[in-house]
Amino acid sequence: MDMKQEKLADNYSQNVASKYSRMQNNRIKIDISPFQTIKKLGIKDKTILDFGCGDGSYSKKFIEERAKKVIGIDNSSSMIQIAKVKHSDPSIEYFKQDGAKLLLPKNSFDLVFASYVLQNFKNATVPLKQIYKVLKQGGYLVAIVPITLLKPKNEKLANTIIKICIEKKITINVYIKTDKELQSNIKKAGFSIEKVKKEDNPLAEVEGKYKSKIKAYKSNIYVAQKPAKEGIYHH
Numbered sequence: 399m400d401m402k403q404e405k406l407a408d409n410y411s412q413n414v415a416s417k418y419s420r421m422q423n424n425r426i427k428i429d430i431s432p433f434q435t436i437k438k439l440g441i442k443d444k445t446i447l448d449f450g451c452g453d454g455s456y457s458k459k460f461i462e463e464r465a466k467k468v469i470g471i472d473n474s475s476s477m478i479q480i481a482k483v484k485h486s487d488p489s490i491e492y493f494k495q496d497g498a499k500l501l502l503p504k505n506s507f508d509l510v511f512a513s514y515v516l517q518n519f520k521n522a523t524v525p526l527k528q529i530y531k532v533l534k535q536g537g538y539l540v541a542i543v544p545i546t547l548l549k550p551k552n553e554k555l556a557n558t559i560i561k562i563c564i565e566k567k568i569t570i571n572v573y574i575k576t577d578k579e580l581q582s583n584i585k586k587a588g589f590s591i592e593k594v595k596k597e598d599n600p601l602a603e604v605e606g607k608y609k610s611k612i613k614a615y616k617s618n619i620y621v622a623q624k625p626a627k628e629g630i631y632h633h
């Protein structure tokens with residue numbers, strides 16, 4: 399883990415984690431679009447990995463929608479602690495784990511949900527390969543990623559760290575992610591991209607010195623599939 403990556407991992411300290419979890423109470427109600435996307439793929443009886451689960455709001459929602467089993471992983475111990483208290487369920491297990499090095503059985507999940515997590519990795523191919531490994535063949539990844547639209551001649555800023563303020567309440571560091579790079583990361587990890595849905599990201603604002611180089615800060619929902627049959631030369 400390089401130093402910059404470490405800085406981002408500290409984002410969700412106890413203080414930020416509890417503030418984030420309080421904001422979730424409102425957000426989860428308005429974040430209907432990603433949930434609808436997952437519902438279309440089917441939740442009932444599925445085994446789901448909530449990758450970077452935060453306070454577990456989505457993990458719990460999957461169980462309410464009759465998922466068979468949910469595993470929530472997050473590398474912030476404060477987030478995991480909150481999830482265990484606020485969104486516990488006999489069918490959910492929460493673990494503190496780094497998404498760059500998953501300690502979970504291969505080919506074991508029907509669906510992986512990664513909501514606002516991949517922007518925390520300098521090279522998103524790394525966690526995406528981990529996700530690919532734990533998904534069953536034919537399984538789906540639904541990833542919501544904040545996308546930075548850079549002004550012309552600023553393309554080189556991809557993967558620079560920027561400051562983001564969420565709901566005017568908490569400020570965190572994330573990497574600039576572009577749609578082009580994300581699509582390339584997803585394909586490099588072995589997935590086929592089934593759908594890219596463009597969304598607004600009304601609750602987040604860019605702050606600091608890079609603000610003037612940025613045209614817009616949006617969100618994309620990526621639906622990707624691990625091939626039903628892996629090619630003999632792949633992975």
Ligand SMILES: C[S@@+](CC[C@H](N)C(=O)[O-])C[C@H]1O[C@@H](n2cnc3c(N)ncnc32)[C@H](O)[C@@H]1O
Binds near residue numbers: 449450
């Ligand atoms: C913006 S929050 C999103 C939480 C939740 N998925 C949601 O949509 O509400 C980002 C989460 O990613 C987690 N995270 C950041 N880097 C991670 C890593 N390397 N491995 C696992 N989780 C990570 C953070 O601790 C935080 O809980």
